Amino acid sequence: MGDAVAIRWGVSASDLGEVRRCSLYPFMAPSAELDAEMMANPDTVFAGAFDGDSPIGCIAVLPESKYDCGLRIRWFGVLESERCRGIGTRLVESSQEYAAQRGESLWADVRIKAIPVYERLGFEPLGDFFDLPKIGTHRVMKWASSGLRP
Numbered sequence: 001m002g003d004a005v006a007i008r009w010g011v012s013a014s015d016l017g018e019v020r021r022c023s024l025y026p027f028m029a030p031s032a033e034l035d036a037e038m039m040a041n042p043d044t045v046f047a048g049a050f051d052g053d054s055p056i057g058c059i060a061v062l063p064e065s066k067y068d069c070g071l072r073i074r075w076f077g078v079l080e081s082e083r084c085r086g087i088g089t090r091l092v093e094s095s096q097e098y099a100a101q102r103g104e105s106l107w108a109d110v111r112i113k114a115i116p117v118y119e120r121l122g123f124e125p126l127g128d129f130f131d132l133p134k135i136g137t138h139r140v141m142k143w144a145s146s147g148l149r150p
């Protein structure tokens with residue numbers, strides 16, 4: 001059950017590379033190039049959702065100022081077999097706590113499928129929908145840390 005799943009911060013990119021690929025880019029084969037993308041910004045901080053020692057979901061937060069927000073969320077994904085039990089919600093919530101502790105707001109390019117998760121947690125859409133090749137339709141969403149629920 002979702003209760004047994006732990007969210008851990010400070011996980012290395014290499015420990016989350018495969019869960020990121022399987023969740024977000026299942027149409028791509030494993031490659032050094034795909035893994036290297038995760039390390040491009042050394043200030044990126046990763047969180048994993050773990051069932052025991054097995055990573056089943058991931059999210060990253062990195063300093064990238066845009067839309068009046070200091071932090072960006074990237075690589076939010078949960079293994080297909082583990083979806084719809086609240087793990088994705090917990091990963092985004094945990095990122096909100098991370099940002100709020102630093103007095104920062106968050107933005108993300110959000111895939112259509114994830115919009116309801118972000119919306120329920122107080123993120124607001126910005127601008128029009130846009131397409132990213134191979135991945136699909138997205139919308140920018142942002143969240144102001146002052147909006148964190150007590």
Ligand SMILES: CC(C)(COP(=O)(O)OP(=O)(O)OC[C@H]1O[C@@H](n2cnc3c(N)ncnc32)[C@H](O)[C@@H]1OP(=O)(O)O)[C@@H](O)C(=O)NCCC(=O)NCCS
Nearest residue numbers: 023024076077078083084085086087088089110111114116
């Ligand atoms: C988007 C994604 C990360 C969501 O992860 P998730 O763990 O399934 O997220 P949650 O379980 O918190 O929420 C998903 C749905 O399950 C529902 N749900 C949550 N707990 C539930 C439960 N116990 N019982 C039934 N449904 C539940 C939620 O209400 C939500 O429904 P909705 O999307 O229709 O509004 C996941 O679908 C995914 O990895 N998709 C592919 C990659 C992707 O699109 N990533 C987002 C990039 S921006």
